[in-house]
Amino acid sequence: MPRAGLDPAAVTAAAAGLADEIGLANVTMGLVAERLGVRTPSLYKHVASQADLNRRIAALALVEVGDALRDALQGKSGRDALAAAAHTLRTYVVQHPGRYSATLPLNPQGPDDPIAIGGARVLDSLAAVLAGYDIDKADTVHAMRLLRSLFHGFATIEAAGGFEMDTDVDKSFEWLIDFVDRGLKTEA
Amino acid sequence: MPRAGLDPAAVTAAAAGLADEIGLANVTMGLVAERLGVRTPSLYKHVASQADLNRRIAALALVEVGDALRDALQGKSGRDALAAAAHTLRTYVVQHPGRYSATLPLNPQGPDDPIAIGGARVLDSLAAVLAGYDIDKADTVHAMRLLRSLFHGFATIEAAGGFEMDTDVDKSFEWLIDFVDRGLKTEA
DNA sequence: ATCGTTGGCTAACGCCATTAGCTTTCAGCT
């Protein structure tokens, strides 16, 4: 019996892929093992539990989103940066709904938790977007929360199929970006 | 052995209460039964499955949110209506996080599904809020999606404990309402 | 070549959702 050569990252990647395909809630240890050509208990040599695995998926998603944002925001500012961040986030959630949904119960266990680090990097990117607007220092936190809530909410509802189809969702998204852009510009 | 006098509504109410206390994901048929002073299999005389129970919880939550919104919006318009709706939604989610999270995988099974009906009533209330602003007819759908995404996202993140504590979340919420109000007013 | 570590396996436990089938209660009818 040859070895499969697994490690935590491989298990996490397999589970993340599965989550995108069938939904995070339907990801079972047995299915992950099957995808890796391994028996279920073998997974426990690499991850501590299913909860641990979910947290690793969340950390992976946050890193990927953070990277994507960093790339997309290169050399952009103002409305361009806002639009780039918005599209990047939406695209990621649409393409990786399972991974992304793992990030919802955000409970970093400490400052060195990968989830906390990844989350902070995403927030840094949002802060970079806001830097392109003249926003009062005291209001930046509020504006950050605005962006987070709006993008997260939109993406979540869209991924859940919550928008009726008769009106174009893409158009709404553009309208929404414009709404925020204008609002942030007139923010003292 | 006397009868417990259960019905679908009682089972749903018990499960909803439990969900608010321990989180929807931790609600098990056994715990619901225990709370009702009944053995687990007895629940199946009133609900078809755990999935069915979750859908009933979602429908309950939507009805409750719809009622609360309707009450809160009585005789209000413009900024007052917007603020009332926002606070009502936020308060509900904070007080009933378990119930509310049951509404996330919105998949109404047909036009007569209680989930569809409840959801439509909530959307009607949001439409009523927008009626207080002069918004171009073609843009109302976009504005509806803005409100949904923003409120849903904010409430979800807050319920998950996603906002750091050093800056007041209440203040952010007020700032956010103001941001939307000003934006909607300058919307042609 | 060997040795300790590591990664895989089988077997087993316990919890949970769900079903089958029995018994008892109770509302409505006579």
Place this chain on the structure above:
DNA sequence: AGCTGAAAGCTAATGGCGTTAGCCAACGAT
């Protein structure tokens, strides 16, 4: 009041899933 049939509760059993224990083979370092 007595009867009767449907509905509500129960016990027992099944199958799936997460997880642990303990065994054995593979492999890198000496």
